[in-house]
Amino acid sequence: MTDKTELPKTFDPSAIEAKWYPHWEETNAFRPERPDAAPYTIVNPPPNVTGSLHIGHALDNTLQDIMIRYERLRGKDALWVVGTDHAGIATQMVVERQLEAKQDKRTNYSREDFVKKVWEWKEESGGQITRQLRRLGCSMDWSREQFTMDPHFSKAVLKVFVDLYNQGLIYRDKRLVNWDPKLKTAISDLEVETREVQGSFWHFRYPLADGVTLDDGRDHIVVATTRPETMLADMAVAVNGADPRYASVIGKFVELPITGRRIPIVADDHADPELGSGAVKITPGHDFNDFEVGRSAGIAAADMLNMFDAEAKVVQTADGLIPPEFVGVDRFDARRQVVEQMKALGRLVPHVVTTKDGETVEHDAEPRTIQTPYGDRGGVVIEPWLTDQWYVDAKTLAQPAIEAVKTGVIEIVPKSWEKTFFHWMDNIQPWCVSRQLWWGHRIPAWYGSDGQCYVAETEAEAQALAGESVTLERDADVLDTWFSSALWPFATLGWPDAEMPSPLPLAGGAGSALLNRGGPETSPAAMPTPANRQEPLGDPSRLREGRGSLLAKHYPNDLLISGFDILFFWDARMAMMGTHFMGAAPWKQLYLHGLVRAADGAKMSKSKGNTVDPLGLIDQYGADALRFFMAAMESQGRDIKMDERRVEGYRNFATKLWNASRFCQANGIGASASVAAPEATLAVNRWIIGEVVDTVAALDKALADLRFDAAANAIYHFVWDQFCDWYLELIKPVLSAEGNAGEAAETRAVAGWVLDQILVMLHPFMPFITEELWHALGDRSGDLILAAWPAPEANVDADAKAETEWRIALVREIRSAKNELGIAPGARLRAFVQDANDQTQVWINGFWSGAQRLARIDFASLEESAPEGANLQIVVNEATFVLPLEGIIDIAAEKARLAKALEAVSKEAKSLEGRLSNPAFVEKAKPEAVEKARADHAEKSAEAERLSAALARLG
Incomplete structure (x- = not known):
C-alpha cells in the first residue's frame, strides 16, 4: 500500500488502527515467506477461550509483539504462535450458567449432547479475546491460529498421556485432592x-x-x-x-x-x-x-x-x-x-x-x-477429599527442566526468579491431572470387566490390549487443562505428525501396559538424567535436520514471556514436557513480568472496583500510547502502577511525532532512498546521524537484555529531545532562505533519512502511527512492518557532537534564565563573551544567525567588553556569556521576588525533610503518603536550587 498524502492537522489513532491492521493481516505481513531466514519463535500463553482482554493481557502481549516486530525487522523468519486454551472448568461453567438462565441444567443432557452445546458456544462466542488482541496491534500468525481441542492438538495430548503411562510416569492412585464441592x-x-x-x-x-x-x-x-x-x-x-x-x-x-x-x-x-x-x-x-x-x-x-x-x-x-x-x-x-x-x-x-x-x-x-x-473458580471452601485420580510423576519429569535452568540452557529473566523456580521444582508433588468434568480431553483409559485398566489412544487399541472377551468402560474424567497447554511449544508446530525422532527411551525400559485400578502410590520409573540421554540436554542439532519442517525449524522456541503468576501453572510444565518429549528445552529464555497494579499499588480486582479496561484506554488514547506505556513501565519484572496520565503523555508523544512529520512534509523533507546514512558536512547533520547510531545501539542492547523500559526510554529521548526539540529547531535557518541551496539539500536528505530511522526503530512499540507516517512521507515499495532494521554504516562524529551539544546547552541556558527572571521569551538581548577559547570562538562565529533565531540574542564582537551595571551571566563550558539587563527588568524588584519565593519553598522543603526523618511517620504512615512526601520534598528542593541559581545570576 503506497499512499503519499498530506498529513491532516489532527492525529486520529482510531482511524489509523482501523486502516492498517486489516491490511497487515490480509497481506500476510505477520508471517512473510522467509524460508532461508534464521528462525525466531514465540508462543503466546494461550488465553482462555472464555476470556476478554484485561490489562495483564495487554502488558504480556505488548512485550511479545515488541520482540516479534523487532526480530521481523531484523530479517528473521519470525513466528508468533497464537491460539486459545479450552479452559475446562471456566468454559463448562459459562455454558452451565447459560443453561441455568433458561431453567435448564447439564444433567438433563447426555455427555455428548452437552459437549456439542459447548462447541456451539465456542463457535458463536468463544475467542472474543483474539479479536481484542488485534485491537492492541498484536502481529500474530493468525493463519495458524490454534485451539487446544483442535483434532491435531488432541492427538498430541492422547499420545503424551499414553507414552507417559507406558513409561511408568502416569499412574492411578488414591490420594487426597483439593475437591471443589460446587464444581464437583x-x-x-x-x-x-x-x-x-x-x-x-x-x-x-x-x-x-x-x-x-x-x-x-x-x-x-x-x-x-x-x-x-x-x-x-x-x-x-x-x-x-x-x-x-x-x-x-x-x-x-x-x-x-x-x-x-x-x-x-x-x-x-x-x-x-x-x-x-x-x-x-x-x-x-x-x-x-x-x-x-x-x-x-x-x-x-x-x-x-x-x-x-x-x-x-x-x-x-x-x-x-x-x-x-x-x-x-x-x-x-x-x-x-x-x-x-x-x-x-x-x-x-x-x-x-x-x-x-x-x-x-x-x-x-x-x-x-x-x-x-x-x-478460585467455584468460590466455595475447598475440601481435602480422598479419591482415585490420575497422577503424573512430576518429580521425575522435573529433573531435566531443573538441569536446563542450572546449566543456562534456559535463562530465566530476571534471574531473581531462579530461586523460586528451584524451590518449587525441588519440592514438587505428584501432579493430579484428572478432572471430573465433561468438557476437555477425555482420559484415554478403559476399565475392563477383568479388573484391569487399559490405556491406549483409541478404544480399538484398548480392546486389542484387553482381548475380545473383556468388556470395556471408558474413564469418565478429562485431563487438567494445564496438561494439554504444557505441550503448546511443540504440539502447535505439528508434533507428533512432523517427521521427528520418537521421544527418547527411558532408562530401564517402558512401564507396564497394564495397571491395577488404585495402583502404586509412587511411580517406579526413573527419568534419564541429562548424562544418560542420547544427546546433551538442550542440544537442538537433531531437531534442525530436515529444516522444511515447521517443528524442526522453530523448536526450541527462542523466548517465552509470561506473568510470574503462571510460572508453575504453565511455564514449569512446558519445561518438563518439552525436555522429555523433544529432548531439548522448549525455549532459550523465559521472561517473567510483574503485575499491573492500580494507581495506589493495590492489586486489581473486580470486587475492589479498581480494574482498568485496556480497550477503553485504546478508545481514548490509541493502542500505540497504551503499548508504549506498557513498555516504558516494564522494568525487569517489577510490578507496574497504572497511571492514565502517563498513557495520555504517550499519546502526546505520538502527536509530537505527527506534528514533526507534518513540519518535514511542509519543508520538502520526505522518504529516504537509502538504508545507510547520507553524506553530511554540516555539524548539526553529522551530529544527528551520530545520535541515530547511538540510539540503534542502545535499542539493540536493551532488547537483547530484555530491558523494555530502557529500550522505550532510548527511542523516546531521541525522538522527543534530539530530533523534535533540537534538530528540527537547529535546521530551520538552513532550510530557510538564510541557508545556501547545497546545505539545504543535504539537510533535507539527512532529515528524511533520520525520520525513516525513527519510524523503523519506533515501529515495534508504536506500529500504527509509524506505518501511517511511513507511507505518508513518500512512495514506498513495501510496508514498514517488513522494512529493514537500521544499519546506518556511520560513526559518531565527536567534533560535530561537541559543537552541537554546545549550541543546545547555550540556547537551553539562556531560555531557562529568561524564564527564571520573568523575561519574555521573545525579548532580544545583547550577549558579550568572556574567556572563550579558540574552539568556542569558532563555534560562536558559526552560530550567529542560529543564536538570534533560537535564543533571541545578538552576539557582540568577541573583542567588546560588557558594560557596567546589572547583568545576567551564563557559563557554558569555559566561556561566560554576559547579558546586560538595564531597561529589561527591575533588578531590585526581581531580587526581592526571588528571595521571597526562595524563603517560602525552602521552608516547605525543610518541613518535609523533618517529616521524612521522623521514623514514626515513615514506618506508620501509608506507603503512598510516604511516597508523596518524598516526591514533594524532591520537587521543593529542586525549586529551591533553581531560585538560588536565579538569584546568583543577578549578583
Whole structure:
C-alpha cells in the first residue's frame, strides 16, 4: 500500500488502527515467506477461550509483539504462535450458567449432547479475546491460529498421556485432592486461593481407652481443631515421641466420643510439643498433613476413612460407625451438630476469657483468624477429599527442566526468579491431572470387566490390549487443562505428525501396559538424567535436520514471556514436557513480568472496583500510547502502577511525532532512498546521524537484555529531545532562505533519512502511527512492518557532537534564565563573551544567525567588553556569556521576588525533610503518603536550587 498524502492537522489513532491492521493481516505481513531466514519463535500463553482482554493481557502481549516486530525487522523468519486454551472448568461453567438462565441444567443432557452445546458456544462466542488482541496491534500468525481441542492438538495430548503411562510416569492412585464441592471436581494447588476467615478453634477431650491414664493422672487427651466435623473420621491421635507427657501412652488407644471408634496414639514429629496440648487429632482422609502422618503410621490410602460425598455432605464410613443423624448433612451443619453433642457429653473444653472487670466468661471456642482455602473458580471452601485420580510423576519429569535452568540452557529473566523456580521444582508433588468434568480431553483409559485398566489412544487399541472377551468402560474424567497447554511449544508446530525422532527411551525400559485400578502410590520409573540421554540436554542439532519442517525449524522456541503468576501453572510444565518429549528445552529464555497494579499499588480486582479496561484506554488514547506505556513501565519484572496520565503523555508523544512529520512534509523533507546514512558536512547533520547510531545501539542492547523500559526510554529521548526539540529547531535557518541551496539539500536528505530511522526503530512499540507516517512521507515499495532494521554504516562524529551539544546547552541556558527572571521569551538581548577559547570562538562565529533565531540574542564582537551595571551571566563550558539587563527588568524588584519565593519553598522543603526523618511517620504512615512526601520534598528542593541559581545570576 503506497499512499503519499498530506498529513491532516489532527492525529486520529482510531482511524489509523482501523486502516492498517486489516491490511497487515490480509497481506500476510505477520508471517512473510522467509524460508532461508534464521528462525525466531514465540508462543503466546494461550488465553482462555472464555476470556476478554484485561490489562495483564495487554502488558504480556505488548512485550511479545515488541520482540516479534523487532526480530521481523531484523530479517528473521519470525513466528508468533497464537491460539486459545479450552479452559475446562471456566468454559463448562459459562455454558452451565447459560443453561441455568433458561431453567435448564447439564444433567438433563447426555455427555455428548452437552459437549456439542459447548462447541456451539465456542463457535458463536468463544475467542472474543483474539479479536481484542488485534485491537492492541498484536502481529500474530493468525493463519495458524490454534485451539487446544483442535483434532491435531488432541492427538498430541492422547499420545503424551499414553507414552507417559507406558513409561511408568502416569499412574492411578488414591490420594487426597483439593475437591471443589460446587464444581464437583478436583483442582490443583495452584487453583486454590487462601482467604483469611474469622473462625473458631475448639478443644475436645478424647478419653483414654482400657483404663489407661497419663502420668499426671488425667484419663483423657485434649486435642484442638478448626473443623470439628472431621472427628467423625479420625483414625489416630499423634504426639511427639520426645514429649515426656505422652511417652507412657504411645501405642495405646483413645475412644472417640460420638462414634465410639478406638484409635491408636502414634508418635510423629508433626505434633509440636510447644503448641497447645501437644496432641493432634489425625484424619488422614480429610487433611493433607494428616494423610502423610497416616501413611507414616502404616495406614494404607485404601483403608483411610472418607466421610464426605462429592457435595461435601456426610456419608457413612466403611466401618459404619457414624451415627445416622449425621448422614446426608452438609459439612458445616455437621460441624455445628458435633460441637453440640461434644458439649452435651461434657467433652468440650470451654475457652475462658477474663473481662476488664476481672470476671471470667466461658465460650465454646477460641476465636481465630483462619487461613481458609477457596476454589478460585467455584468460590466455595475447598475440601481435602480422598479419591482415585490420575497422577503424573512430576518429580521425575522435573529433573531435566531443573538441569536446563542450572546449566543456562534456559535463562530465566530476571534471574531473581531462579530461586523460586528451584524451590518449587525441588519440592514438587505428584501432579493430579484428572478432572471430573465433561468438557476437555477425555482420559484415554478403559476399565475392563477383568479388573484391569487399559490405556491406549483409541478404544480399538484398548480392546486389542484387553482381548475380545473383556468388556470395556471408558474413564469418565478429562485431563487438567494445564496438561494439554504444557505441550503448546511443540504440539502447535505439528508434533507428533512432523517427521521427528520418537521421544527418547527411558532408562530401564517402558512401564507396564497394564495397571491395577488404585495402583502404586509412587511411580517406579526413573527419568534419564541429562548424562544418560542420547544427546546433551538442550542440544537442538537433531531437531534442525530436515529444516522444511515447521517443528524442526522453530523448536526450541527462542523466548517465552509470561506473568510470574503462571510460572508453575504453565511455564514449569512446558519445561518438563518439552525436555522429555523433544529432548531439548522448549525455549532459550523465559521472561517473567510483574503485575499491573492500580494507581495506589493495590492489586486489581473486580470486587475492589479498581480494574482498568485496556480497550477503553485504546478508545481514548490509541493502542500505540497504551503499548508504549506498557513498555516504558516494564522494568525487569517489577510490578507496574497504572497511571492514565502517563498513557495520555504517550499519546502526546505520538502527536509530537505527527506534528514533526507534518513540519518535514511542509519543508520538502520526505522518504529516504537509502538504508545507510547520507553524506553530511554540516555539524548539526553529522551530529544527528551520530545520535541515530547511538540510539540503534542502545535499542539493540536493551532488547537483547530484555530491558523494555530502557529500550522505550532510548527511542523516546531521541525522538522527543534530539530530533523534535533540537534538530528540527537547529535546521530551520538552513532550510530557510538564510541557508545556501547545497546545505539545504543535504539537510533535507539527512532529515528524511533520520525520520525513516525513527519510524523503523519506533515501529515495534508504536506500529500504527509509524506505518501511517511511513507511507505518508513518500512512495514506498513495501510496508514498514517488513522494512529493514537500521544499519546506518556511520560513526559518531565527536567534533560535530561537541559543537552541537554546545549550541543546545547555550540556547537551553539562556531560555531557562529568561524564564527564571520573568523575561519574555521573545525579548532580544545583547550577549558579550568572556574567556572563550579558540574552539568556542569558532563555534560562536558559526552560530550567529542560529543564536538570534533560537535564543533571541545578538552576539557582540568577541573583542567588546560588557558594560557596567546589572547583568545576567551564563557559563557554558569555559566561556561566560554576559547579558546586560538595564531597561529589561527591575533588578531590585526581581531580587526581592526571588528571595521571597526562595524563603517560602525552602521552608516547605525543610518541613518535609523533618517529616521524612521522623521514623514514626515513615514506618506508620501509608506507603503512598510516604511516597508523596518524598516526591514533594524532591520537587521543593529542586525549586529551591533553581531560585538560588536565579538569584546568583543577578549578583
